[in-house]
Amino acid sequence: MTDVRDTPLAHGIGGSADLPISPSLAIAGAVAALVVSFTVLALAWRTPRYDGATSGRPAWPFLDRLVRSTAWYVALRVFGFVVFAYAVMVAVLGEDLLTNPIFGIVFVWWWVGLVPLSFFLGPVWKHISPVRTINLAFAKISGSDPEVGVFEYPRWLGHWPAALGLFAFTWMELVYPFMTELGPVRLWCAIYVAVMLLGGALFGNAFYENADPFEVYSTLVGKMSVWGMRDGHLIVRSPLANLDTVVVRPGLVGVVAVLFGSTAFDSFADSSVWVRYIQSTDTSSYLLNNLAIVAFCVGVGAIFALGTMLTGVEPGTRRRTLPNLFAHSVVPIVVGYIVAHYLTYLVEFGQKTLIQASDPFGNGSDILGTGDWSVNYWLSYHPTLLANVKVLAVVIGHVLGVIAAHDRAIKLLPRRHQLTGQLSLLFAMVAFTVGGLYLLFAA
Structure with a gap:
């Protein structure tokens, strides 16, 4: 049986109790900031x-040499x-209790922690991915090239x-009723590793660049960092200039829709409106949550696609290509909303996971020397600061x-549509802002 105490999966942490400011004032201010930003841009x-x-400048020579060195490459792979390997050990040999650090490793460090790591350091998952490392080892043993597979990756398949x-990961995390048991988490991770190795x-x-959900996620968030590469050398440039380098592939809108939609659903699922409805109906809550998460992801994608496809274009332009061309603009929104929604979750349960990781089998061991540490709840004890950070994260994300x-x-x-043609996209952004802040306060 799973012990439900001290669960690291309670995403309600960081909800409306953290926000001692007026929701209507915050939403009105955010919309005003968005409209004013657009007006200034238009003028x-x-x-x-x-x-x-062409943007950016070369990074410091010593840093460029470091990131291009074999030692750095190997160190990241080893890390x-x-x-x-540690996660596999605790997943296979650890007890089916929520004190098992595998839950925090998967849902806190891996899923949420990947965002700040990629934001500050660039696309880190590409460089530390264990499936890439295993694929590389197999290629070395067989004398083949890890860059080349048996087949060419289909371009139409994209992301x-x-x-x-x-979607499969967020569904397991947010909807599947047994996600607090070790078996389902172990099974999902095993399927992920197997599919990635087969695809590689x-x-x-090319399979990892296109199809690995965590590499695609990390790479997109990494575009909001100041680090880039050109001709094999490290460069420093504006995050928005970096964002302009997002490779447009089929399915890009699907990726950002799932990221934004699932996070919005997480807030919605904790709202009093949804909880009361679930409790008052005879319909299965499992079925309703399944329908809701699909509706949120599809809804985000549909609103954004409609907003981009209604822009003014030259006759003969294929409007269906526009959503993917503009999809990079949703990345700052996704990052801002994830910061707002998961900030306390990452900080507090990230610490708890580090403490649990030192005693993975509950036998009193202290492998990492962190077993006697305690969680610092300083952030939760400053609700006004937390409220401002969360609202600012959402607003700045939308403005960017x-x-x-x-x-x-x-x-x-075309020139005659460069301003008025953007109005439909602006309306979509306003809808995201209002909806995101409303759900943030409702959670």
């Missing part, structure tokens, strides 16, 4: 300013594999497998999204 931003191919993988063998490293979308619109849309 002062008439030519494209972000070009991933990722050591953590992976759709990654979107499906992200068949399609080479508007800037990224405007710069792309200047490049893509």
Whole structure:
């Protein structure tokens, strides 16, 4: 049986109790900031300013040499594999209790922690991914090239497998009723590793770039960092210029829709409105939650696709290509909302996981020397500061999204539609802002 005490999976942490400010004032201010930003951009931003191919400056020489060195590459691979091996050990040999650190490793460190790591350091999962390391080892043993598989990865497939993988993970985390038991978590991770290794063998490293849900996730968030690469050398540039380098592939809208939609559903599932409805109906809560998470993900994708496809274009332009071309502008929104929703969850349960990891089998061991540490709840004890951080994260994310979308619109849309043609996309952004803040306060 699973011990439900001290669960690291209670995403209600960091809800409305943390926000001692007026929801209506916060929402009104956020919408005003969005509209004012668009107005300023319309008047002062008439030519494209972000070009991933030419922007940025070389990083410090010593740092460039470090990240290109074999020692750095090997160190990252070893670090990722050591953590992976430890996770496998506690998943296989550990007890089926929520004190088992595998729950925190998967749901806190891996899922939520990947965001700040990628935001500050760039696409880290690509460099520490254990499945890439195992695939590389197999290639070395067999004398093959890990970049080349048996088949060429289908271009039309794009990021759709990654979107499906992200949905599968969020479904297990947020909807599946037995996700607090060790068996389902073990099974999901085993399937993930098996699919990734098979895909790498068949399609080479192109499979990971396109289809690994965590690599695609990390790479997108990493575009919000200041680090980039050009001609094999490290460069420093504006995060928005970095964001302009997002590779447009089929399924990109699906990825951002799942990331944003599932996080919004997580807030919605904790809202008093949804809880009361679940308790008052005879319909299965499991069925209702399944329908709701699909509705949120599809709804986000549909609103964004409609907002982009209604922009003014030249006759003959295929409107169905526009959503993927503008999808990069949702990445700042996703990052801002994840910060707002999971900040206390990451800080507090991240510490708890580190403490539990020192005694993975509950026998009093202190492997990491952190077993006698205690969780610092300083952030929760300062609700006003936390409220401001959360609201600012959402607002800044949306404003950056508007800037990224405007710069792309200047490049893509005909001159006569460069401003009025963006109104439908602005309405979509406003809908995301209002909905995101409402759900943040409702949780």
